[in-house]
Amino acid sequence: MQQFLQKLKTQPMMSGTSTGQAFWHTSAEADLLDSHSPVDGQLMARVYPTTREDYDQVVETARAAFLKWRLVPAPRRGEIVRQMGEQFRQYKKELGTLVSYEMGKSLQEGMGEVQEIIDICDFAVGQSRQLYGLTMHSERPDHRMYEQWHPLGVVGIISAFNFPVAVWSWNAMLAWICGNVCIWKPSEKTPLTALACQQIIKEVLEQNEVPEGVSCLITGGRDVGALLAEDPRIALVSATGSTRMGKAVAQTVAGRLGRYLLELGGNNAMIISQHADLNVAIPAIVFGAVGTAGQRCTSTRRLIIQESIYEDVKQRLVKAYGQLRIGNPLDEKNHVGPLIDRAAVAGYQAALFQIKEQGGRLLIDGEILEGPDFESGCYVRPAIAEMPAQTEVVQHETFAPILYLLKYGTLDEAIALQNGVPQGLSSSIFTLNLREAERFLSAAGSDCGIANVNIGTSGAEIGGAFGGEKETGGGRESGSDAWKAYMRRQTNTINYGTTLPLAQGIKFEL
Known part of the structure; x- marks a missing residue:
């Protein structure tokens, strides 16, 4: 990994485009972004933030690239994405380790995130030959109707720290095979992994003589993301992050009648029926609640348990949590790494305070871990709390490993609890009862975009729309027909006859 990092440390990167051209900020007054690892608190890199001047130059370079890239046949664009996938295969270990060290997720999860990039590259290659439109029969004689899809232009991608590279790839790989160019604004908490991705694909883009600007990187905080949202030159803004951030992006982009694609907060629940196979359910609960230290948008936050098995499930969970190993995520023996920073730790502490204040009972107390193995101050103990159903803290997402236990009597009560929060991302039920499973998946069941049976709330595959x-x-984003978000639909009618019949039988004679 040291050699890999050395490639990235040749110069302090600020903003740049696909084949390595960089735009350097010259002001000595620029506040550098410091990337500290939550693993050990060490300073990994200092990155120049993008200025308005720099930003405008990047956008104009991207716009010029789009005029050429849109004319490259889609299967050829897919071939270039295929080669990117091969590059990520080559650097999977190094990039996965870097993701783990900069973000704090376990090494296995870091490798898994790079595998998601590889998988979406494979998916996009096939999709590049399947950008299908429809043909329709015209009501007019000697006419043919069909629809086709064209690229939008410049796509802005705002990604979050918790999946610092995978979510970019979900957007970028599909946007590219559709003929768009991309400007990526990674989280200011994980800029180095973004720079690494840009370096990894650089050789592929150069070898294929891809126009400068097809893949662009800008860095900075909320103000830099706001530039993308406000800019009418950006056809689509895809933003991943908090609901508060998403609302601001949506209002700004809608104000200029632009397009946006939002992946925001989740407050995901798992229903445990009395008909559940608990030997399957318990590992799914634990991984869903503590994986990535509870910092996945699909993390399991609420566990809704049928009252007849409530005590059994509770005892099993307490036992399972007692076996968790917390520590350096680069050690594959550990299950739980750190939170991203001390601000996240403060949010965790605030939620623990609210649990007690709102009548909850902690089965496993949360705490900040101290000692030589936890020097960054970002390691916390995963907590479990029994809660009244309608308390305020349960209604909100806390990006930390806190699991709330709730009881239910009937399945309809469980589904009402599941749906009774403002968020609607992921959900699941554990049951061997076919009627319960089908009820949960019906229109009267889960109101989430993802609904699973006998698997957890996290761990989505790239083949399905996320x-x-x-x-x-x-x-x-990702699979199914999510590619349509990155394209514009055009309806075409061709008259191959010698007369001009009008639609709806209208007569117009001169």
Whole structure:
């Protein structure tokens, strides 16, 4: 990994485009972005933020690239994405380790995130030959109707720290095979992994003589993301993050009648029926609640348990949590790494305070871990709390490993609890009862974008469209027909006859 990092440390990167051209900020007064690892608190890199001047130059370079890239046949664009996938295969270990160290997720999850990039590259290659439109029969004689799809232009991608590279790839790979160019604004908390991705694909883009500007990187905080949202030159803004951030992006982009794709907060629930196979359910609950230290948008936050098995499930969970190993995520023996920073730790502490204040009972107390193995101050103990159903803290997403236990009597009560929050991303039920499973998946069941049976709330595959409803934003990324979000539909009618019949039988004679 040291050699890999050395490639990235040749110069302090600020903003740049696909084949390595960089636009350097010259002001000595620029406040550098410091990337500290939550693993050990060490400073990994200092990155120049993008200025308005820099931003405008990047956008104009991207716009010029689009005029050429849109004319490249889609299967050829897919071939270039295929080569990117091969590059990510080559650097999977190095990039996965970097993701783990900069973000704090376990090494296995870091490798898994890079595998998601590889998988979406494979998916996009096939999709590049399947950008299908429809043909329709015209009501007019000697006429043919069909629809086709064209690229939008410049796509802005705002990604979050918790999946610092995978979510970019879900957007970028599909946007590219559709003929768009991309400007990526990664989280200011994880800029180095973004720079690494840009370096990894650089060789592919150069070898294929891809126009400068097809893949662009800008860095900075909320103000830099706002530039994308406000800019009428950006055809689509895809934003992943908090509901508060998503609402601001939506209002700004809608104000200029632009397009947006939002992947926002989740407050995901798992229903445990009395008909559940608990040997399957318990590992799913634990991974869903503590994986990535509870910092997935699909993390399991609420566990809705049938009252007849409530005590059994509770005892099993307490036992399972007692076996968790917390520590350096680069050690594959550990299950739980750190939170991203001390601000996240403060949010965790605030939620623990609210649990007690609102009548909850902690089965496993949360705490900040101290000692030589936890020097960054970002390691916390995953907590479990029994809660009254309608308390305020349960209604909100806390990006930390806190699991709320709730009881239910009937399945309808469980579904009402599941749906009774503002968010609507992921959900699941554990049951061997076919009627319960089908009820949960019906229109009268889960109101989430993702609804699973006998698997957890996290761990979505790239083949299905990913996204949620309500305050989760309504966006869909990755598989299925999510490619349509990155294209514009055009309806075409061709008259191959010698007369001009009008639609709806209208007569117009001169």
